[in-house]
Amino acid sequence: MNNQSFTPVIIGTDINAYNMAISFHEAYDIHPILVGKQEMGFTSFSTIPERIDIHPDITDKGRFVPILKELAENLQNRNHPLVLVGTNDAYVRLIIENEEELKKYYRFNYISEDLMNRLQKKANFYKLCEEYGIDTPTTYFYDCKDDSPFTEEMTYPVIIKPSNGIEYYKHPFTGQEKVYRVNTPEETDKVIQMIKNSGYRDELIIQDYIPGDDTYMWDSVLYLNSKSKTELVTFGQVVLQEHTATAIGNYTSVLTRYNEEMMKKLQQFLETVGYVGFANFDIKYDERDGKFKIFEVNIRQGRSSYYVTALGHNMATYIVDDVLHDKEKPTTYLNEEYLFSVVPRIVLNNFVENEAVKQDVKRLVKEKKWGNPLFYKKDKSFKRKFYMLLRQINYYRKYKNNKW
Secondary structure, eight states, rough: OOSSSSSEEEESSHHHHHHHHHHHHHOOOOEEEEESSSOOOHHHHSSSEEEEEEOTTTTTTTTTHHHHHHHHHHGGGGGGGGEEEEHHHHHHHHHHHHHHOOOTTOOOOOOOHHHHHHSSSSSHHHHHHHHOOOOOOEEEEEEOOOOOOOOOOOOOSSSEEEEEHHHHTSSTTOOOOOOOOOOOOHHHHHHHHHHHHHHHHHHEEEEEOOOOOGGGEEEEEEEOOOTTEEEEOOOOEEEEEOSTTTTTOOEEEEEEOOOOHHHHHHHHHHHTOOOOEEEEEEEEEEEETTTEEEEEEEEETTTTTHHHHTTTTHHHHHHHHHHHOOOOOEEEEEEEEEESSSSSHHHHHHHHHHHHHHHHHHHHTTOOEEEOOGGGGGGHHHHHHHHHHHHHHHHHHHHOOOOO
């Protein structure tokens, strides 16, 4: 153990957890402790975590707090603060719901339970957006507790997805997808029935499908400190997202862009509702009316948010300066070019359809303004490098065989 002044405890074992782990390692030369539900290749072979504790029951009601409490008590002899970071919606929700108990052991910066419910329940979120002049797609909500069919007039195709993702994945079924794109009212009825039969009883979002390939999707990351003052705003254009049915919506490649109007609009929205911590907006540009439309806000950093760290605004330092040192940073509107990608260049060359974006990708690769955080140079695990190499080869096959 070195003379570090704190220990990061990251909840998760996926890409997001790895990106946060290497952010802490880059900034402080610290090896975080990871806690998660299952082993995943991104992190399990890595030399960056100090250790990884696997608890298959960590998301069970009544287990989350005891697991984290026991870990904190085992680390008491370090006599320094523990910084807690969540990497997916379920973990962040559990941290927020148990804030009072966890604050006895850990330092962290997340929104209140009340605000979380206003932002996470899509019907509430879209109402809030309307109040603050933020555009959203035309959306209806269908309650799966309702026996009557969905009868609203929609222009097809439409998107169907669960309003409560955490609840949705508690009811696995054959044909379960993260997002459905349907072309007729009959297909809509069929998907609704299939989801209802699984036992899911929350709302479904039935939404206007905004045309356009992956490059019409946009991404924005913000950090607001504990006093709800914005310290960071970014804006990025998605180059590619995952194309498999269970992973759609996860970005695999993002170009940083600058759009002051949208960046300030999102900042103002979050400051007005009293937001704190990392936020990650999913956005799509609608060329039919020339507007950026917000789908949702993730109440944490996203798995593609690492471009923030890559451009010298290390995500770990925002958390540490805030929750440990009470040190305010000036507001940064990120305006530097960078290409974040977890897919190999052959995938970028072959599967990006937008010609202008393709040219930017080629130029940034040539200028060496790009990177894949999953190949972090200080990670010395050969086993992991081999795993990642196989994964890169597999990506080509995935894009070739799956078209969203």
